Amino acid sequence: MVYEALDFYDLDSQLTDEEIMVRDMVRGWVDAEVLPKIEKACSEGVFPDEWRVALGEMGVLGAPLEGYGCPGLSYVAYGVICRELERGDSGLRSFASVQGSLAMYPIWDFGSEEQKQKYLPGMASGDLIGCFGLTEPDYGSNPGDMITKAEDKGDHFLLNGAKMWITNGTISDLAVVWAKLDGVIRGFIVETGDEGYSAPEMTGKYSLKASVTSELVFQDCKIPKDRILPGVKGLKGPFSCLNNARFGISWGALGAAQACFSSAKEYSLSRIQFDHPIASYQLVQNKLAWMLREITKGQLLAFELGRKKDNGSWIPEHISLAKMNNVDIALEIAREARDIHGANGILDEYCIMRHMANLESVKTYEGTHDIHNLILGRHITGIQSFTRSL
Amino acid sequence: MVEIAVLLKQVPDTNAKIVVVNGRVDESAIASWVTSPYDEYAFEAALQHTEAAGGSITAITLGPARADKVLKDAAALGVTKLVRIWQDDWQDLDSNQVQSALANAVTAAGADLVYCGKQSADRNQGSTGPGIAEILGAACITEVSESDSAGSYLRPTASGSERVTVSSPAVVTFTKTQNELRRPNVRGIMMAKRAQIEVVGGDVSASQVNFNGHSSPAQKPPGKTYEGSDSVPEVVGLLRDEAKVL
Structure with missing residues (x-):
């Protein structure tokens, strides 16, 4: 089946020539190299290393960053890349998001000149893999209370603590880790092989199976003094990274939704019940029309947010709205698509259940659906409702 | 150092829906245009040839402004000499006119070799390569499936294959060869943004072919349905003798 991207308002016609070429490059690669292999990767629970190599060769890692071997594309182009990758699989897009937005971005924005030159070219080429350590076993939505701490020991820092739900952790060459130094959150670069550092893989997932998820453990982990990110203090550091990753997710989720819509449309046109294709029945058409409606609205959100990111007129709440909405509708679209596929919808012959299971994670990570609602609630009322004295 | 002219024709995406309006293909209804697939094999062969033996490539297309896309795609793979042939008063060029215009551009490029697809995906005439060879007085090898930088080419024949040098x-x-056209990367795409396309016109002789109109393919007759185990021998016979798939 040839993929026909749903673009009801012809929004891709607003892309520049360069953005269209990037779209076609990634779309062609996903068609040729990802879709034929994704089900096997999921069933085996691995992220194929050849995908890391290909992403580096295409030059899409750290897409909107400039200099130090980074591509310097627009944020819209970055969004398009995420959309095309997540049409393949959310785990694939997660790899690229974490590498670019969560590991490369803090080094690019907050790192020293030496750190940028040391790490960024290799990360842009895919030769070095990075991960991002913020979430802890007991602190997810509330990272400000993190336990992981750093101590200044004169000629080195000593890290102690643990991070959890870390994409790319086990396969990473370096981790950008957020820890408290004298009670203030700071960013540190930990390299694989540093004394006292380990990154065991988490197993047993039903979601994002083609993505590596890990714990990061720091047990008297000793790192040199030049590994602290000098340019940021406090939660602004990790939240700046998350804004970029959440932006990518707002586009990526649409890729998963479009894949489910495309499959549901094709299936409904070919599945005969009561002598006619099920696409000819009003209940099914209603579902398809609803999917088209929600995808189109999500695309409008993503495009406008992309332009805002490029012209600098965005605020974090814009990103919260887009991430929350687009993942939410993508998950609901996957569920409706499964319904249209009937029993066949649970088979790995179709992409539906894989996307649905993946999107359950995507709805929760990078700011849960509810936390984004609270961010918007605070924006509307001026009253934060994350915490209170009970 | 070899100079290779690669001829790239922009054609409707092979999956595009073709609509005929008033006896003519409605190009405005074609959502996606691509480089003709056989031309892509020729392009990849030229890239490999120049990588192995040195030299450079000139990418040439004939078409209106939308055809710049195939040249920009070529630029994303490192080609810096890009030529589009067109005059706005050209319409329905026949094969001789196309070959003449392309041959002029090939000569202007100073090309030693011309690589192109055996036929385009839209017109399927297969006349462009041999026609240009005739005009240039050049040797012509058709339907090549394998090539190397030493000027050796393999072409399939009815009874096997033959290898020729030229x-x-x-x-x-x-x-079709074993080598699909490589994908670009972002660095190439960024370079393509700055690519300069030379647009040239030219004199072509009057057409000897009158275009009378396009028409859509005849609709396929409805399929036949067979039910019950009694029909199995008949179905097997049809699959074997008519459809020839068994």
């Missing part, structure tokens, strides 16, 4: 000038037309 001295320049020569025109080589490619069928």
